[in-house]
Amino acid sequence: MLKKGYVVALIGALPFIFSLFGYWSAHLLLGGDVVVMPALVGLPLYQAVPELCEREINIRVVGFKEDADLESGLVVSQSPFSGQQIRQGQAAHVVVTRKPPKLLAPRVVGLLPESAQSLLNKNSIVAKMYELNAKQPRGVCLAQLPESGTALEKKRMVVYRASSQDKPMLLPNLVGRPIGEVRDLFAPYNIALKVTGMQKTRNCRVKEQRPLAGSFLYTSKPFTVHIQV
Numbered sequence: 001m002l003k004k005g006y007v008v009a010l011i012g013a014l015p016f017i018f019s020l021f022g023y024w025s026a027h028l029l030l031g032g033d034v035v036v037m038p039a040l041v042g043l044p045l046y047q048a049v050p051e052l053c054e055r056e057i058n059i060r061v062v063g064f065k066e067d068a069d070l071e072s073g074l075v076v077s078q079s080p081f082s083g084q085q086i087r088q089g090q091a092a093h094v095v096v097t098r099k100p101p102k103l104l105a106p107r108v109v110g111l112l113p114e115s116a117q118s119l120l121n122k123n124s125i126v127a128k129m130y131e132l133n134a135k136q137p138r139g140v141c142l143a144q145l146p147e148s149g150t151a152l153e154k155k156r157m158v159v160y161r162a163s164s165q166d167k168p169m170l171l172p173n174l175v176g177r178p179i180g181e182v183r184d185l186f187a188p189y190n191i192a193l194k195v196t197g198m199q200k201t202r203n204c205r206v207k208e209q210r211p212l213a214g215s216f217l218y219t220s221k222p223f224t225v226h227i228q229v
Contacts, residue, residue, distance in 0.1 A: 037092065039082035045073045045096060058091040066100040073097065107148035108159055113139040116159065125155045130170055131163035134188060138162055143185045145172055160185075171225070173213035174206045179229050182206060190222055197229040204229040 035055045040048045052059050065076050077095040080086050106123060108116040120127050134142055145158040158172055174182050180202025210226040217223045
């Protein structure tokens with residue numbers, strides 16, 4: 001017969017015994033020790049991975065959140081949460097940031113005003129419209145800056161349309177633009193380009209221009225734009 005004191009002590013130890021039994025049972029069945037999940041939210045992946053490796057926790061990227069204002073690879077959510085328990089060898093699921101794809105300038109050259117504006121609105125692009133005297137039907141888009149396929153940083157474009165009147169053309173800022181793009185812009189008009197400097201490819205960029213950006217010119221008269229690459 002067990003003495004009463006031993007019985008009381010045994011009963012008091014039962015929770016610990018069951019807890020220990022459960023731990024070792026899970027350890028044998030699942031393998032790995034139980035560790036506390038670290039805080040990963042706000043960390044870039046290159047910092048989050050060592051935190052998990054130190055605790056022998058795997059990582060699995062289960063999704064992405066596109067955000068133009070955040071750097072790519074930042075952890076924005078995790079499961080299990082920080083402070084929860086996880087068994088070594090299991091995987092932490094994370095969602096990380098990435099940059100949205102850059103918007104490319106659509107081609108509006110050759111389109112009538114309604115079609116061009118519809119395409120610009122579809123891509124949330126704000127365009128400054130200028131009219132040039134040309135033989136094409138009134139309103140047809142003659143040229144654009146930047147050229148189609150170029151990445152737009154601020155969703156803004158400049159579009160030149162045909163006009164039946166000889167209205168002045170506002171000379172755009174050409175500095176930094178590829179020489180090939182500048183040639184294509186002025187090709188339909190009575191505007192000559194005089195290029196100085198080393199011109200190796202269409203991608204050589206303009207360093208200086210004369211007249212300066214913002215100057216007015218009339219395409220009905222011969223005109224020369226001087227640029228240096």
